[in-house]
Amino acid sequence: MKKVVWFVLVFTLFGCSGNGEKFDGVFEGRPRVNPPYVVGNYPGTEFIFAIPTSGERPMTWTVEGLPEGLTLNEKTGIIRGVVKEAGDYGVKITAKNAHGSQVSELQIRIGKELALTPVMGWNSWNTFGQHLTEALIIETAEALIANGMRDLGYNYINIDDLWQLKERGADGHIVIDSTKFPRGIKYVADYLHERGFRLGIYSDASKYTCAGVCGSLGYEEVDARDFAEWGVDLLKYDYCGAPASRDTAIVRYRKMGEALRATDRSIIYNICEWGRRKPWEWAKEVGGHYWRTTEDIRDAWDLRESGTGLYGIMDIIDVNGELADYAGPGFWNDPDMLVVGIFGNSSSINSGKVQYGCTLKEYRTHMSMWCMMAAPLLSGNDVRNMPDSVLNILTNPEIIAINQDQLGIQGKMVKKEGDCEIWIKPLYKGEVALAVMNRGEQAEKVEVPLQLAGFVNKALVRDVWLHRDLGEYESLKLDLEPHVTVVLRLTQH
Template structure:
């Protein structure tokens, strides 16, 4: 009986993996989102005050700043682009904000070597009160395809709480996208409240949000007992790490745990990321967000003004060695091997046989770290490369050093 139960479990797991892979296939049979999507998203900087001029300028800046070269190859339009529906119920762009239309904007973005993402919601209205896609899934998917859109973020404001309705609504849009005749990656955004890592891949998502919206702060000032409470207190960087780190088994090529947008370089800007105590972070904290989002394979969506970045913001966002960890072809999300009041230590294997580790000092003071690699399951001697210092710093079976408050050390270990 025990063997039968094990066999049934293995069969169910294999069928589940097969379903996820099938749902992640592009028209030509390759995977959609084989690595976590990267780009720049409108929401935190502009909220719904967006227009085609600003988005074109951001696309230009992504090229001139080196963002595209570093791998940020999407421009994601969030809420606020919609202008209602025409007399045939086709969804249309706001004619004042987008007088040239979304197709023309897509053509411009594509001419820069970038892809275009767009936004809707599985309810009658979006989070900001604009026209959404419930009961218009096939029509809207065909419209997005006709505009040459490459990605859809699908939100869940105004929708019921239960999981089964969510699965049904997301599957309906995923199916519509697959019938549209264009490869459109699908980002599920119900904020982790219904445990989407358990089902979002099976209904057709390539990525799914794991928590409430990120705010531009280190952590919630009010303790919470479950992640859904972060909607009221505001999720900081550390909160999202803590509520996303246990889902590694659900992530891989074509299906990713989405820890929400990067707040790097916002410095407390008023707007969505500034709500609920989002007063800004230090560059050390922004570096930690980049480090942990990368090692946990989250999509990387910058939200700062890329038209005018200071040197520290560029240093953090354009670190190609850290980005290479996020984009590693093996696609194995890191596992948290040590978690206590002082430390979170993450380990992940890489495609070439190396390992990446991230050592986060959770405390409010500088701490001395003593990491024995064998305690992390890594036996032997390693060359230790510091990915923020861009140099080999030691060789051996362990690392000892100081880690500043809220700093994350990130190393690449090569067996020697």
């Protein structure tokens, strides 16, 4: 008879890691080069990449195998330049500090694809809404450097709605709100690029945006050229004020997609029509790199019984989790931005007679499941001022590595027991991420045979939140508190 080994893991306190292995913070210890380990760019367009590296500063970087046209700043770890020739380029990176060095490999793919791993960064809307300024963007960039988020891969800083005036200028161009951006968008882009970030911006496939300022309908080529000249690297393209017709949406999104592709920049295209016209079936063909699959996220655990028609974290998982077959490198399902650490303090995404805000364990489940679903990770909290408990969720390198895995497979739910769901995400080199989520209101016991993850015999098990190797097991038995998610990384014995 086959022997079954049980491991009992009881979560009674959120974030309990007292018995785990020591895990250095972002700016402690030896260098650790973090993902992504594969990046894409169009030929003949600007390439910007800050090597995401944890470890004590000061640190220096060296590289071998950079394609012609790229250079490395050895003191900042930022690679910039323009590669004219398409091709796959293998680059050897060495990061070194007082504690030692680490060697890593980066694949730079110059060709037709961008966003080879899910986009990571920050977006202004969820917390700040209309309170958007040049100062906020610059302060956010400096905060992402100071708190280590850039060194974990958060490299897009996205300006959302209300950066522009309501009416287009007499010359046919969108008018930047000079009270918010007195030195213009190009100044902000240049500032971010010098620090290894990329800039995202927002518009709408209608005359006006969701907030009622100037959209891009009929001026797609003009606006795309302006965005490129300013140094924009990502466009979030909304659909407020546009006809409900799927055919119309496809035409309008294709028009902007073609305009973006005709510029001299590698601009990632976010199609944001809230999943109403099933964009996962057509967004890739019109130039999209990731597409919203649901209505806007709210800072809440579950809103199904609220009667509001709004979407909390669980509601979105139920929709996005069914769409794994449509995702892959360069093309991602987008279950909307992260609400980790907002704690109900948003006038932009929270409305109605609902109590908003989540607990830390709920935010950790939110982060866990977005990583399991290979979703874009765009934080929306005030990163200039957040407690360490929130920062630790957003900067866990092990959960981020699951999200940024270069195989690019969206995880799927494979089994449900009571209110507990078991999810599997295949990883590069034969490893597997396994998540067990208790979405219910009571503690649950759940058995997890590792055959569900494709392991015939024992697997080596590591808890990515405890940062702890647990040992070799054939099966696990977990005792989960309400709203807790355990994420394990499994390796063949």
